[in-house]
Amino acid sequence: MSVIHIETKSREEVVDITEDVRKALNGKNGLAVVYTFHTTTGIMINEAENGLLQDIMDRISSLVPRNAGYRHDRIDSNADAHIKASLVGNSVIIPVENGELLLGTWQRILFLEFDGPRRRRVYVRVYEAEES
Ligand code: ZN
Numbered sequence: 001m002s003v004i005h006i007e008t009k010s011r012e013e014v015v016d017i018t019e020d021v022r023k024a025l026n027g028k029n030g031l032a033v034v035y036t037f038h039t040t041t042g043i044m045i046n047e048a049e050n051g052l053l054q055d056i057m058d059r060i061s062s063l064v065p066r067n068a069g070y071r072h073d074r075i076d077s078n079a080d081a082h083i084k085a086s087l088v089g090n091s092v093i094i095p096v097e098n099g100e101l102l103l104g105t106w107q108r109i110l111f112l113e114f115d116g117p118r119r120r121r122v123y124v125r126v127y128e129a130e131e132s
Helices: 016-023 050-062 079-088
Strands: 002-007 013-016 031-036 041-046 091-097 108-113 119-128
Touching: 013 050, 016 050, 016 108, 016 119, 031 041, 041 079, 041 091, 050 079, 079 108, 108 119
Parallel strands: none
Antiparallel strands: 002 119, 013 108, 031 091, 031 119, 041 108
């Protein structure tokens, strides 16, 4: 088990954590679980092209605008961040073979911050497969 530490720098941000996850594999094969401990962050696999990342964040923001009368804002002022995180999901599973992540050419593991800047933690563990 490894924990990746991420310090985000703005309220909303995408961080490519592919290399951090790769370093956390420790030569094991099986299924890598990458899981965020937070309720206002998400994890997804997609292409890390800057225009696309901005498009994704802009579209999520237009779906879930800030301060739109959410009940949770009465206690925490970050309901939009929780809703955005719940749309994206809080984990991904990636096959690992020969000690390498099985990612397609353009696939990257992306950490999405919706309520930064904050210190964040992402859990990585490879659940080893039985050889058949
Ligand atoms: Zn909250």
